[in-house]
Amino acid sequence: MNYKNREFVSTKDLQNNLDKQLDYISQDPFNRLVIVRDGKKEAVMIPISEYEHIKSVADYMEEQEIAQIIQERINTKEKVSHEEIIKKIAK
Numbered sequence: 229m230n231y232k233n234r235e236f237v238s239t240k241d242l243q244n245n246l247d248k249q250l251d252y253i254s255q256d257p258f259n260r261l262v263i264v265r266d267g268k269k270e271a272v273m274i275p276i277s278e279y280e281h282i283k284s285v286a287d288y289m290e291e292q293e294i295a296q297i298i299q300e301r302i303n304t305k306e307k308v309s310h311e312e313i314i315k316k317i318a319k
Contacts, residue, residue: 239265
């Protein structure tokens with residue numbers, strides 16, 4: 229992944245300039261900050277609207293995967309009892 233120099237911020241700078249950094253993040257839904265600690269990329273800060281969008285897409289994809297699993301199990305001729313499922317989970 230490629231980042232712009234402006235997007236990198238140290239933990240120290242983030243602590244000292246949190247308001248300024250939050251202003252930068254909130255200006256544009258595509259703005260992000262890569263938080264660096266001890267020279268290593270540790271986290272990314274994004275606007276809440278972008279996080280909520282990503283989360284809703286991930287939730288939708290999970291729901292689709294679950295629906296597909298359910299449909300596959302409905303269509304299978306092999307039936308598994310509740311007790312068998314519990315035994316598998318307990319392992």
